[in-house]
Amino acid sequence: MATRFPWFRLTSLLVGFLFLYVPILLLIVYSFNESRLxxxxxxxxxxxxxxxxxxxxxxxxxxxxxxxxxxxxxxxxILGTMAAVALVRFGRFRGRTLFSGMISAPLVMPEVITGLSLLLLFVTLEQMIGWPAGRGVMTIIIAHVTFSTAYVAVIVQSRLASFDISLEEAALDLGAHPAKVFFVITLPIIAPALVAGWLLSFTLSLDDLVIASFVSGPASSTLPMVIFSSVRLGVSPKINALATILVVLVTIAVIVAARMMRKSGGLAQSAQN
Known part of the structure; x- marks a missing residue:
């Protein structure tokens, strides 16, 4: 069917790209609009x-x-990579099922429940030990690390599962220290997964609204919170300009990350050969 109807594939691809990118293009165009509307x-x-x-x-x-x-x-x-290494390299250890479940829980937990539970945790800790003193940047960071670690662990774990461990064994046989093997052999090969995990965590943190609304303070409003507050009163053209700048920054970051991942993938392929 693919060879008999190439127009169907091309049409499907075109419709998909239009659906995804036409709204972004319109947003960029209207960021240069003279009108306040x-x-x-x-x-x-x-x-x-x-x-x-x-x-x-x-x-x-x-x-x-x-x-x-x-x-x-x-x-x-850092935490997600450590968790992934523990799950892949340490075999069947006591509490592995519980540990794996706790790592995966933030992936399926509703954000409202996560935000509320973290808020209650911070309030309880403040009453018991005096830390954290109120809600602010620190509590938002802790909250974002909590759910971002799960995504990093899943990405790095999938890369380590297909990792050729004979490369590490060869380095160990040649007298290399385990720490040196990890930093010189393992990390460069899994670098694409590390870059992907960092970028995904950065995007999720930058985009988060629900959890940050629970754990933020009066002087720690994030960009999504400010945008949401302003949109409720009517969309300002300044929001279009801000979104355009973010699109440009994200595009540059994706291009740089893709080049880094391609270069790292080539190095990994050369090492395996």
């Missing part, structure tokens, strides 16, 4: 980018969100 085109103008750069609330929220996303993604990468 986001649905009425009144001429080309970049003035909303200038208005965006003068909006301290959005800029501060963006800085807080990017800082939280970077820190939580890094911590989740």
């Amino acid at each position: 986001v649905t009425v085109w009144a001429g080309f103008s970049p003035k909303w980018y200038g208005e965006l750069l003068r909006d301290d609330a959005i800029l501060n929220a963006a800085w807080v969100s990017f800082r939280i996303a970077a820190i939580s993604a890094t911590l989740a990468l």
Whole structure:
């Protein structure tokens, strides 16, 4: 059927791409709209980018969100990689089923339940030991690390499961220390999975609204919270400009990550050969 009806494949591909990317393209176009109404085109103008750069609330929220996303993604990468190594390399140990279930639980847990449970945890800890003192950036980071670690663990675990362990065994036979084998042999080969896990954690943290709403404080509003609050009062063209900037940054990050992953994959293939 694929050879007899090539038009069907092309049409399906075109419809899929249009469905995914036409709204983004429209958003970018209307970010240069002169009109204050986001649905009425009144001429080309970049003035909303200038208005965006003068909006301290959005800029501060963006800085807080990017800082939280970077820190939580890094911590989740470390913890998730350790969890994946334990599940793949340590065999059947006592409590493995419970540990695996606890790692996978945040993947299927509703965000409302996760946010509420973390809020109750932070309130209880504050009453018992005085930490954390209120809700803020630290509590948001802890919350984001909690659910991001699960995604990193799943990604890295799937890569380690298909890893050729004979490469590590050969290095150990040649006298290399286990720690050196891990950092010199294992990490470069699984680097694409690490990059993918970090990017996914960064995106999930940057995009989170529900959990952050539970565990944030008055001075720690994230970018999704500010955008959601402003949209409830009416969509401003500044939001289109902000979204366009984010699309450009994400596109650049994806291109750089793809090049890094391709280079790392080539190195891994050369090592296996």
